[in-house]
Amino acid sequence: MSLQTRLIKPLDVLMLRGNKSFGDAGEHGTSSMPPSPSVLSGALRSFWLAEKGIDTLKFKTMPVTELKEPLLSQLGTPTDVGSFRLADCGLVRKNAKINERIYPLPSDLVLQKLTKDDNSLTLYALQPQNLASDFLGSYQGQLAILKAPAGKPEGGYWLNEAGFRAYLKGEKPNLSHLIKTSDLWKSDWRLGIALDNQSRTASDGQIYTTEAIALQKDIFLTVSITGANDFPQKGTLRLGGDGRAAGFEVATHSLLPTIQAKDKRIKLLLTSPAIFSNGSELPSLQDLKDGRIYFDGGSARVVTTSIPRHHVISGWDLAKWQPKPAERVVPTGAIYWLDDIQYSGTSLQTALQDLLLCHLDPQRKAEGYNACLIANWINP
DSSP: OOOEEEEEEESSOBBOBOSSOOOSTTOEEOBOSSOOHHHHHHHHHHHHHHHTTOOHHHHTTOOGGGOOTTHHHHTBOSSSBOSOEEEEEEEEEEOSSOEEEEEEOOTTEEEEESSSSGGGEEEEEOEEEEOOTTOOSSOOSEEEEOOSOSOOBOOSEEEOHHHHHHHHTTOOOOGGGEEEGGGTEEEEEEEEEEEOTTTOSEEEEEEEEEEEEEEOTTEEEEEEEESOTTSOSSEEEEETBTTEEEEEEEEOOOOOOOOOOBTTBEEEEESSOBOBTTBTOOOOSSOOBTTEEEETTEEEEEEEEEOOOOEEEOOEETTTTEEOOOEEEBOTTOEEEEEEEEEOSSOHHHHHHHHHHHTSOHHHHHHTOSOEEEEEOOOO
16 A cells, blocks of 8 residues: 655644653643654544544444444454554645655764854764773673764754755765754643542642643644555544644655665664664564674674663553553664675665564554664765
8 A cells, every 4th residue: 555644733732741650739741742653643543433433432342343444454443453554753844845854863963062152063973983992891892982072962953854865875964954943843831720520629739730832833743654545635633632633634745865775884763763672672583693683685783873762652542442551662863883784685774674563563563663764874
């Protein structure tokens, strides 16, 4: 089935609270932005059920015989996922001519401000290097090392599409490719008072704040799905906490460049959070040996990694009508440097993507986790 893309524009602020506990007096409910793949996938699936007149509360106990095509084969049943899969999600800046994708900064790119002046911003790239001979430790391989003046990295920046294309080709983006988070969305903090469930009055001292997200006028969410050729082209769905309304419509994006491994080495970039069985270790079709991973048609040696701080995801199980188990994920933007690539197939990108999906729980696979792209690894 073909890849289909939709642009989503919230009609109100979004409540996208993450997986942290929340509810005590004085607590602050922060939002997780951009939304996790499971939030977007769940919103799309719930919309399709509602559009077909199916109550999501009754879906978990609905007999399979009552589900009609195309829902039965594409959306699936409460026990078996269908062909529907979220293949990509992110942010788009829309203007009169194009829909420009916006990407999180890959973790091997580090932005530093050398002075208090914004004009001193400098972008550096981590590079795998051997450890110094006087380094004491049991690890003898390479590490991703940053060669830059001492300073604190600057956060809150994204890459525009031109910068991301340059990155995939092995080039270092320049400062003109950077976009501030404040140019994408604003935080709208709201004060709330908890209610007593019995008296339906305000609880004493139960004041809290929550963070709502307001996208800038030209910023949209984007999703690409496969295995759902009959998904509606436009509509209004419920998204995030409180089920805030968001409209969606058909869209197209320009294709990213096809990357071929140069000198038998590449960088593997996670473009969605990833769930692996052994922490941040990549899966393999065969047992790891000498640091190599094995995939359909070939193998490669894992040189080193650049992995941001892990976070935890959960979510709501629509079929079982209960919270999903909390899982630790490798964040979007993590990098794996691979070399000595031995491959006899036709698409290294497809082979590595299939590897990351092969051991993933079918439901998490349908939700869009473990997506990746390959980029050229070229030392400066």
